Amino acid sequence: MVVAIILLLVAVGSVLFHIYSPWWWTPIATNWRYIDDTINITFWITGAVFFAVIAFMAYCVFRFHHKEGRQAAYNPENKKLEWWLTIGTAVGVAAMLAPGLFVWHQFVTVPADATEVEVMGQQWSWSFRLPGKDGRMGTTDVRYVSSENPMGLNPDDRHGQDDVVIASDELHLPVGKPVKVLLRSLDVLHDFYVPEFRAKMDMVPGMVTYFWMTPIRTGTFDVLCAELCGAAHAQMRTKVIIEEESDYRAWLEKQKTFAELSGRSAVMRATYKSGGE
Incomplete structure (x- = not known):
């Protein structure tokens, strides 16, 4: 009993x-x-x-329960x-x-009017890319990855020249606009996870996975890696800031395109080379 x-x-x-x-x-x-x-x-x-x-x-x-004189019956x-x-x-x-x-x-099933943003994970940081004024993102390849081109954009793809590259920084998104999040990994399995978004997907090397969402409220949200990716897995963090359209546009205007970053890197290399000579 x-x-x-x-x-x-x-x-x-x-x-x-x-x-x-x-x-x-x-x-x-x-x-x-x-x-x-x-x-x-x-x-x-x-x-x-x-x-x-x-x-x-x-x-x-x-x-x-056990009682004196009671015997269990076998029922196969x-x-x-x-x-x-x-x-x-x-x-x-x-x-x-x-x-x-x-x-x-x-x-x-991604809405037709969704804008794209690319998230790249690597041990142990996040990088982001947004389409430029042409509305299309250029192609990428790991062969192009370098300190000057951390996301491996194809320098010969004209659609990638105006792409906005955000390396190791916060990602900003406008509220109320559907977003298709393209996910790729440079090395091992990662997982782009924001608890408040509910949506997430594994990031597999050699593949581009995706999910979509529509932010419904403004705020600053922590980005976590939800896939054990190595010794510093717990420190692989950044933030996503959801804001009004005007604030988002003001932030976007301050960001650098791939062409601008590549040109600056080329100038720095040339200056260093001439100084060394």
Whole structure:
């Protein structure tokens, strides 16, 4: 009897602790409330199953506890019970998967009016790139990566000359505008993660992955790497600042294009060379 009561208290306490827990998600800052809803559905289904299983265990402990003269009966199979368990499990799994598939379809269907921003991760820093006035980003290749060209932009691609390159700095984005975030890694697996955005994706070397979002409120948000990427993984941080359109444009005007950065580097190399001679 005592064991059965303890099991029930554990089940009830676990569910109540989850409902009234002081540790919860940070306030959402993008359009992906669907992800929160999907996770909540999963929590409620798994919580109900957890409680049902523990309650059944408590019932069995109470109902079939040892008594003098009582003998256990061996029942090798019960087809009716197996059918009920199979159907119940299938319905529960489908109830958890269906909302996720619906959200995933939305997650990978980028709006036509979304602007692009590229995020590159490397041990252990972030770099960002925005399209220039032509609205297109140039091609990249790891063969072009250097201290003067940290993102490996193709110097012969005219579409990349006006790209805005932001190395080891904060990323600014306008509020209320859909953004397609292109993700790539220079070395190992990384993961661009902002808890308030809810959306994230692994960054795989040799691939360009992506997600999209629409920021819905202004603020400064921490960027974390959500994939263990080496000794300084925990220090791989920066910030994303969501701001009004006017403030975003003012910030963007101060940034340097790839052509400007390349020209400055060339001048510095030439000056250093002439000075050395």
